[in-house]
Amino acid sequence: MTKDDILLAISGSGNFKNIIEAVKEAQKVGAKIVGMTGYSGGKLYKMSDDNMQAPINDMQIAEDIHLTFNHMMMSIFHRIVVNKK
Incomplete structure (x- = not known):
């Protein structure tokens, strides 16, 4: 991980210890x-x-909404990659 990277940290409660430690790093x-x-x-x-x-x-609902976020991000990434070709 470098300063040019992005960490997507996912936690339903926002308090999962391993995720918080990864964010700190x-x-x-x-x-x-x-x-x-x-x-x-x-x-x-x-x-x-x-x-x-x-x-x-x-x-359960929060995780369902997170899945929707994931699908939206993949749709955007796909358009960016396809448009570069």
Whole structure:
């Protein structure tokens, strides 16, 4: 991981210990942090440079919304890659 990288950190509660530790390591090198959270966002929301939050107090629904975020990101990445050819 370098300062030019982006870490997409996903945690429904925003407080999963391993995710928080990964974010701390990425911050040490100056990488950009994008958090994907549910509920109030927890620690991850506060530590992230940008957030994709599903502000709902239901883990199942938050994870479903995260899947939607993932599909939207892949659609955007696909368009960028296809348009470069």
